[in-house]
Amino acid sequence: MSLLTVGSVAFDAIETPFGKTDKIVGGAGTYISLASSFFVENQNIISVVGSDFPAATLSEMNSRGINTDGLQIKEGEKTFFWSGKYHNDMNNRDTLVTELNVLEHFDPIVPKPYQTSEYIMLGNLSPSVQSTVIERITKRPKLIAMDTMNFWMDIAMDDLKKTISMVDVLIVNDEEARQLTGEYALVTAAKNILAMGPKYVIIKKGEHGALLFSESQMFFAPALPLAEVFDPTGAGDTFAGGFMGYLAATDDITFDNLKRAVIYGSAMASFCVEKFGTERLLEVTQIDIDLRVKKFNDLSSFDLKK
């Protein structure tokens, strides 16, 4: 049940209506692996940082069972940096700065022990980096999931579609699903995405929950209605990490277990937005998670029979 995460480990500077941060640690790979570390004792990560990246963060990841042998540290280079500002409704954000730095020429080297990973979560990165990782895996994994974003649809649609055809689960948000397929209705968009290759597609709708589709089944997971969304950064990655962590830990890829995984992913994401960056994730306990998942259950369960 070995889990491999591929994704950026980076610096973010975030401004929301509740405040702003200096450079803090962020990146899809960070959020994914932190979230999945609550489910799996050991996992691997492939990423790249510059020599400006704090060693303490890598130690923190190691202490949570995240093996960083595949995380390259580029001497004399700078870590990927993103800065953004959220507006009042928290659904829209402006990117203020993007400095690719070490990501610009990232060659995702896959260490030998990683090459037989059974569960692979490809965080949002260039589709060619994502497909390179898949090509470097020597044994077909049980499940490969990938995230992406509209940026790649704008500049590398062919590459993206090739990579999508190689994975089992595509995780996108509603706007990305629409842009990818040219279809407005999400059921139709999902159908088109399944025709591109994946067996499952998850369409995230932010505060409106998430939809999981297979060719013959459909599942809807609510988002927890929150009084305050403090900082949405990383919520989608945290969802993916909870989802894949749960699947890898339970080693069961039936639709019923994917449904549970979506609920665990949603629960993890609901923590992420409560504080800036990874702050809340770093404090969460197993009991918090159990209680949060129970809340999701209470929120959406009903009994048709009186």
Next chain:
Amino acid sequence: MSLLTVGSVAFDAIETPFGKTDKIVGGAGTYISLASSFFVENQNIISVVGSDFPAATLSEMNSRGINTDGLQIKEGEKTFFWSGKYHNDMNNRDTLVTELNVLEHFDPIVPKPYQTSEYIMLGNLSPSVQSTVIERITKRPKLIAMDTMNFWMDIAMDDLKKTISMVDVLIVNDEEARQLTGEYALVTAAKNILAMGPKYVIIKKGEHGALLFSESQMFFAPALPLAEVFDPTGAGDTFAGGFMGYLAATDDITFDNLKRAVIYGSAMASFCVEKFGTERLLEVTQIDIDLRVKKFNDLSSFDLKK
């Protein structure tokens, strides 16, 4: 378990990306009573139309157990008329024409047999008409629910708040909940609305489902993801009709039963949008409803235990 609906019986002319209609029968009272007629054998309606209103529609209502003794027919006057146009996303519409006609001086007379109604659904109307009906009921009903819209918040907020304080359930959409309370987060908005008097508040989020709140509980019902929303007119009223029809039929106002009622309301609304106006509602069978409700159950149920 007597059910009373108060609401407009009207003409609509609708334009959607799928086509346009001439004047067809619409109105909150029409949709509510039609939807609830699938749950209760007999019910009463208070409304007003002009002498231009087709007798055939009243016969159709009567044949479905909707007693129209409280539906006033104003000789020589014209029925309320609304015309609107939906845009591509179907979430926004422009009102092209509003002719109040008979609604302008509507005095909601409550026939004697209606005065002991146990369940009352007040469709969207001026808050003073809604409160007049409540004042004319001689015995406190088991449950009064009301719908409203932002128009009344703009021009009659005090009247509206007074009426809200007299009911048990307020049914609004997300934008209305925000305007009514000045709160963006729906959990906070719901809390504020409960403080205005109602024991329950339902916040409809269109294609994103509906939330039901009591002081201590919260329930989320998904909307059925549809490939095509043909015409959203009346969906909210149909939801309210299914909700109240189910409650009146089961005569049980526990939170667990309100959850079921929200699911039945959502199921009825999912039919409404499949064709123009009331067309689809008029064809629906009991078997259709059972299958649709099962779909909602399949869509949102999961089992946390493996």
